[in-house]
Amino acid sequence: MGSFSTLAEVRAIEAEMSWPERDVARTMYEFLTRARDAHGARPAISYQLLSAATAPKVTLTWSQLHARVTQVANAFRALGIRSGDVVAFVLPNTMETAVTLLAGSVAGIVNPINPLLEADQISSILRETKARVVVTLRAFPKTDLADKVAEAVKFAPNVQTVLEVDLLGYLTGLKRWIVPLIRPKLRHQHRADVKSFDAEVARHPADRLQFDDPPEDRVAAYFHTGGTTGMPKVAQHKVSGMVYNGWLGEKLLFKPDDVVMCPLPLFHVFACYPILMSMIASGAHVVFPTPQGYRGEGVFDNLWKLVERYRVTYLITVPTALAALMQRKVNADISSLRHTFSGSAAMPVELFNRFKRETGIETIEGYGLTEATCLVSINPPEGIKKIGSVGLPFPHTQVRILTSQGAIGFRECAVDEVGEICVSNPGVFEGSTYTEADKNRELFADGRFLRTGDLGRLDADGYLFITGRAKDLIIRGGHNIDPAIIEEALMSHPAVAVVGAIGQPDAHAGELPAVYVELVAGAQATTEELMAHCEKHIVERAAVPKHMEILHELPKTAVGKVFKPDLRRMAITRVYDAVLRKAELPVMVSEVVEDKKRGLVAHLVKDGEVDEAKVAEVLGSFTRPWDWKP
Numbered sequence: 001m002g003s004f005s006t007l008a009e010v011r012a013i014e015a016e017m018s019w020p021e022r023d024v025a026r027t028m029y030e031f032l033t034r035a036r037d038a039h040g041a042r043p044a045i046s047y048q049l050l051s052a053a054t055a056p057k058v059t060l061t062w063s064q065l066h067a068r069v070t071q072v073a074n075a076f077r078a079l080g081i082r083s084g085d086v087v088a089f090v091l092p093n094t095m096e097t098a099v100t101l102l103a104g105s106v107a108g109i110v111n112p113i114n115p116l117l118e119a120d121q122i123s124s125i126l127r128e129t130k131a132r133v134v135v136t137l138r139a140f141p142k143t144d145l146a147d148k149v150a151e152a153v154k155f156a157p158n159v160q161t162v163l164e165v166d167l168l169g170y171l172t173g174l175k176r177w178i179v180p181l182i183r184p185k186l187r188h189q190h191r192a193d194v195k196s197f198d199a200e201v202a203r204h205p206a207d208r209l210q211f212d213d214p215p216e217d218r219v220a221a222y223f224h225t226g227g228t229t230g231m232p233k234v235a236q237h238k239v240s241g242m243v244y245n246g247w248l249g250e251k252l253l254f255k256p257d258d259v260v261m262c263p264l265p266l267f268h269v270f271a272c273y274p275i276l277m278s279m280i281a282s283g284a285h286v287v288f289p290t291p292q293g294y295r296g297e298g299v300f301d302n303l304w305k306l307v308e309r310y311r312v313t314y315l316i317t318v319p320t321a322l323a324a325l326m327q328r329k330v331n332a333d334i335s336s337l338r339h340t341f342s343g344s345a346a347m348p349v350e351l352f353n354r355f356k357r358e359t360g361i362e363t364i365e366g367y368g369l370t371e372a373t374c375l376v377s378i379n380p381p382e383g384i385k386k387i388g389s390v391g392l393p394f395p396h397t398q399v400r401i402l403t404s405q406g407a408i409g410f411r412e413c414a415v416d417e418v419g420e421i422c423v424s425n426p427g428v429f430e431g432s433t434y435t436e437a438d439k440n441r442e443l444f445a446d447g448r449f450l451r452t453g454d455l456g457r458l459d460a461d462g463y464l465f466i467t468g469r470a471k472d473l474i475i476r477g478g479h480n481i482d483p484a485i486i487e488e489a490l491m492s493h494p495a496v497a498v499v500g501a502i503g504q505p506d507a508h509a510g511e512l513p514a515v516y517v518e519l520v521a522g523a524q525a526t527t528e529e530l531m532a533h534c535e536k537h538i539v540e541r542a543a544v545p546k547h548m549e550i551l552h553e554l555p556k557t558a559v560g561k562v563f564k565p566d567l568r569r570m571a572i573t574r575v576y577d578a579v580l581r582k583a584e585l586p587v588m589v590s591e592v593v594e595d596k597k598r599g600l601v602a603h604l605v606k607d608g609e610v611d612e613a614k615v616a617e618v619l620g621s622f623t624r625p626w627d628w629k630p
Contacts, residue, residue, distance in 0.1 A: 004252040004392075005383025007462035013251070013395040019426050024243050026215035028105045029073070031243055031280055036066035039256055039283035046287045046310065047095045049170035051298035053305035053332075056172055058095055062283065065099070067206040072103035074204035077211050079133050079161050081108040083218060088131035088159075089267075090115050090122060090149050092291030096165045096197060097266045098276065100135050105220040105242070106213070111234075112223060112267035118539050119151040126156035128234050128435060129222050135197060138164035139186040141179060146186050154190040162188075163197040167291070222435065223269055225370040225480070234435040241373030241427035242277055248375055248394050249278020254314070256283035259336070261307060262316040263293035270343050273374040274366075275316055287312065294321045300328060308332040315340040319347045320477035322355055322363065323508050323621075330359060339364055339381055344478030345510040346466065349387055350620020365390055367464065371434075372450055373427030377464045389463040397425035401458055402445050410445045413457070416597055418467050421456045422449035457597060467599045472564060474503035474513050481543045486515050489537040493530060495523035498554050500562035504547060504571035507579070507621035514547040516567050518554045525550070547571070565594065572602050572624055583618045586610060590629050602626040 004010065025031035035044070040063040048057040060068065076087050087104035088111040091097045104110025111129045113122055115136075126134065134153060139146040146164070153159045168179055188194055204210070221237040254260070260279065264271040266288070279286045287310050289303075290296030294317075303325060307315065317325075317340050340355070340363045347365055356362055366378035367390035376399065379391035393399045402410040403419040413419040424430075428450045434440050445451055453473075456466045474481040483501035490499045498518035503511030515534075519525060527548045538544050555566035569592035580587045586608040595601045604615070604626055619626050 004395075005380045007392055010392055010395050010462075019244070019396045022247070024247055026217065026239070027213050028102065028220055028239055028242065029070075029209065029213045030215070031246065031277075032066050032069055032102060032106075035280045035283055036062045038062075042256065042283060043285040044279065045095065045098055046285065047093070047098075047170075048289055049094075049167065049291065051290050051296055051302045051306070053302055053309045056170070058170070060095065065102075068099050069102045069106060070209060071204050071206035072099055072201050073106040074210045075201045076103060076107035076133060078204060079200075081133060083108055085109065086111050086129045086131040086222065087133045087135065088113055088126055088129060089135040090145065090152075091136060091165060091266075092143075092145070093266050093288045093293055094165060094167065094170075094291060095288075096135070098288070101266055101272060101276070105239075106209075107211075109219055110221050112221075112272065114224070114265070114267045115145050115148075119148045120155075121539075122149060122152035123155040125224050125234065126152060126159060128224075130158045131156065132158055133161045133163065134159050134192070135163045135165065138166040138168075138196075139184040140167050141182055141184070147184070150186060150188050150190060153192050157191075159190070159192045162190075162192050162194045163200055164194060165197045169198075219429075221272075223272075223370050233439055235370050235433055236429050236435055237373045237427070238429055241429070242273060243281075244396070244426035245273035245373060245375050246277030246279075246281035249274060250281035251395070253381065254278050254282040254284040258282070258284040258313045259310050260284055260286045260314045260316060261289070261303075261310065261312040262286055263289050263296070263299060263303070263321070264316055264318070265293055269368065269370050269374040270316070274341075274343075274368065285310075294318075294324075300324050304328070304330050304332040304334055307334045307337055311336040313338050317342050317363075318344045318478045319351060320345075320509055322347070323351055326351070326354055326358065334359065337361055341366065341378075343368060345475050346388075346623040348507070348510075348621050348623050350617060352387055353620070367391070367466065369452055369454075371428075371452070372423050372425065373429075375427065376423050376425070379463075384461075386459075386461075386463050386465075389459075389465050391464065392462055393464065394425070397423065398449075399423055399458065399464055400445070400449055401456060402449070402451075415460050416457050418455055418457045418597065420445075421452045421454045421464070421466070423452060424449045455599075465597070467597065472502075474501070474511050476503070476506075476511055476513065476542055477509040479542050481513055481540070483513070485538060485540065485543050486513055486534070486545060489534055490515065490517060490530060492537060493525065493533045495519050495525035496530070497521070497523075498556075498562060500554055500564055500567050501545065502564055502567050502571060504568075505575045505622045505624045506546075510623055512546040513543055514567075514571050515545040515549075516554055516570075517548065517550050518552070519550060547574075565600070568592075568600055572600060576602055576604075576619065576622070576626070579618055580615070583614065585615055585618065587615055589626075595625075598625045600624065603629040605629045 044062045044065040046059040085108040089100045090113045136149040368374035377391045377393045379385040400422045401413040401419040486501035487499040497520045501515045504514035506512040555563040573589040590605040
């Protein structure tokens with residue numbers, strides 16, 4: 001492992017050689033073959049269907065994983081997949097999910113799809129990517145996924161084959177006998193062939209690829225982004241970017257004897273790239289507990305025991321999961337645990353401190369995005385961790401903070417000056433981030449720096465701070481919600497004239513959707529009526545507003561656009577005042593001001609004697625900053 005604790009050490013790693021000169025795998029199959037050759041008999045992936053620490057588990061060694069991926073890749077080729085063709089999967093976490101992810105990228109282009117999406121959204125992605133093969137679940141109790149995918153395939157004419165994974169194989173004892181009796185009956189109303197995943201794969205050899213694997217960089221994965229908020233954009237990932245994420249993990253973080261617990265979904269870049277690709281590069285062991293990960297039944301109650309069972313050294317998490325964990329006692333031996341890694345959303349300071357206090361473990365925050373094949377920066381595990389920062393850019397990653405100057409182009413911001421975060425690294429597919437050419441227009445600064453849409457700054461030590469989002473996305477527990485889907489739904493109500501949807505602070509999810517409404521002159525409507533309208537017209541449940549307010553007039557700019565900073569100020573004031581009242585603290589928000597470095601900051605005033613430590617504890621659960629009024 002290389003040292004990665006200061007910007008100077010990052011530069012030293014870069015000075016060793018350029019990225020193209022590095023001896024890294026040039027194809028996904030070569031990447032996996034190197035892991036087999038170096039770590040063959042060591043455990044690669046473990047999976048368990050149920051969350052109990054004593055539940056049956058399945059483990060594949062690196063040799064076994066290599067053989068299974070070989071066999072599945074051969075099966076995909078036999079079904080007509082070529083290097084430019086797409087294998088989609090709509091699956092919860094299973095061993096087959098990880099194998100399909102790898103085999104799909106070996107045989108062609110793999111396209112993970114969020115199984116929580118609705119059928120029309122899944123269908124939209126299948127049409128966008130022209131997927132020919134779809135891997136999903138066979139009908140199983142307590143899930144409607146098979147039915148939903150069947151409906152989606154009906155409107156995706158390119159899909160020729162549906163391969164069904166049967167979870168029955170993971171069950172033991174009485175449950176294995178009962179499930180076939182209560183399994184839902186499914187009528188396929190599409191034209192694709194429906195086949196058993198296991199039966200189809202068993203027809204092919206596991207000791208060799210039956211097709212050429214030329215050492216050329218190519219697109220090997222499509223990941224959708226924003227699919228939870230309407231019809232998605234599809235990002236393209238090349239082999240070089242996927243391997244780059246793994247190289248970073250091996251170079252800077254993981255060793256072969258590490259065990260990584262990852263209860264995050266394999267349709268998301270965090271689990272696929274910083275984790276799974278890093279396991280391949282380093283030979284470490286990854287554990288995926290339950291199909292739903294953190295959402296799985298009993299996972300939070302059993303997680304510390306699972307850490308003890310596998311002697312986990314790294315826990316992969318997100319702020320909402322850590323907050324839930326903090327509601328449980330540490331009821332197992334977790335002495336093996338060295339670090340937790342958190343991503344997807346900013347972590348509240350109080351949560352960071354409380355987790356360290358309860359467990360003795362520091363949480364390391366990082367930053368990445370789907371459009372950059374994930375990794376951009378991280379707080380160095382062995383270096384200074386600046387709370388509120390997402391750390392130092394990784395080696396071979398260049399981050400620039402730029403501000404638009406209209407027709408002149410872009411100007412580079414000074415130290416600590418806020419601008420748009422722009423990124424260039426081996427994971428950025430220059431000029432072709434999205435499958436749709438129109439979506440790549442104006443996406444790059446100076447031709448090669450991906451404009452992330454996030455606002456931020458770099459401090460004098462090179463640490464990156466995110467201060468806001470140029471695109472106004474609402475991030476609910478790492479779940480991206482486009483405010484437009486809320487606004488469009490409400491604008492379809494005849495009494496509504498103007499709408500502004502924002503993310504309001506939330507101690508658990510980071511943000512929750514809130515909406516402010518201005519009615520048509522003379523019209524009448526109640527918040528209850530408008531909320532019912534939202535629930536009827538917003539397909540994605542996570543996007544349904546948690547707070548609605550009808551205002552006489554919404555704040556607007558000079559050209560008549562809704563001025564959302566004022567709405568955010570209102571929401572911060574309302575939420576903070578409410579939690580301070582609940583805690584019986586004589587404190588209130590006097591104003592919310594714009595700070596160039598920190599974004600919107602709440603200024604507090606006292607109405608009597610105040611326990612300032614208690615105020616810090618109450619408001620420390622939120623990611624938005626606050627100060628005492630000067």
